[in-house]
Amino acid sequence: MAGCFITFEGGEGAGKSTQIERLKRRLGELAQPALVTREPGGSPHAEEIRAFILGGRAKHLGPFAEALLFAAARIDHLDKTIVPALKRGTHVLCDRFADSTRAYQGSAGNIDKELIDQLERVTLRGTRPDLTFILDLPAEVGLARAGERRAGRGEGADRFEGEEASFHHSLRQAFLSIARSEPKRCVVINADQEPDEVEAAIWAALRARLPQITRSRLSEDAVRPLDVA
Known part of the structure; x- marks a missing residue:
């Protein structure tokens, strides 16, 4: 059985990485294999492109050039990491995917939707998420969280964190618009609450949308009849 492809989207400081790790832990307790990955990145060549983009070295080329670079990274990520994992039955939990290109370069960057x-x-060649969690919170809250996180690591703002507040407000609306346009795939989660509450909301939505991966594989193995030669 193929694995499920689950993506996490949202603005800066929404808590995607935290919630992905929490979900991986929960799935692990059920013996559900899960791989955590991210975009841009997730494969050696894609990580090189990530460093180039987030370091701001492509900004002067404009949003469309950045979108092309994201696409190149995504192709390598799909070929080397995502698709092989799904084929072997591993669930893939991805921090950002194609919706981020739609939001960051498409809406906020004013690139034509078509x-x-x-x-x-x-780029995708038919590979799309089974479920997308959009972690939503006010842009100011997310930027403050991201700033605290950077300060703790002694890091400066990356290419997108350093944009004006209006850019981040546009991002939030872009992600909500995506959710409205694809309600069967997307679930909006209120990320302006405690991490435990966000985790509980994600798990409840997962049980409703993809119940097959919220059941223990150990119990299924216990009741599966043995093959008789």
Whole structure:
């Protein structure tokens, strides 16, 4: 059985990484194999592109050039990491995916939607998330969280964290618009609450949308009849 592809989207400081790790732990307790990955990145070549983009070295080229770089990273990520994992029955939990390109370069970057759609079709080649969690919170709250996180690590703002507040407000609306346009795939989670509450909301939505991966594989193995030669 193929694995499920679950993505986490949202603005800066929404807590995606935290919640992905919590979900992986829960799935592990049920003997459900899960792989955590991220975008841009997730494969050696894609990580090189990530460093180039987030370091701000592509900003002067404009949003469309950045979208092309994200697409190149995504192709390598799909080929080397995501698709092989899904084929072997491992669930893939991805921190950002194609929706981020739609939001960051498409909506906030003012690239024509049809152009983004065409780029997405060529890049994804039919591989789409089974479920997408959009972690939603006010832009100011997310930016404050991201700033605290950077301060704790002694890091500066990356390419996108350093944008004006208006950019981040546009991002939030872009992600909510995506959720409204694809309600069967997307679930909006209120991320402006305690991590335990966010985790509980994600698990409840997962049980409703993909119940097969919220059951223990250990119990299934226990009742599966043995093959008789």
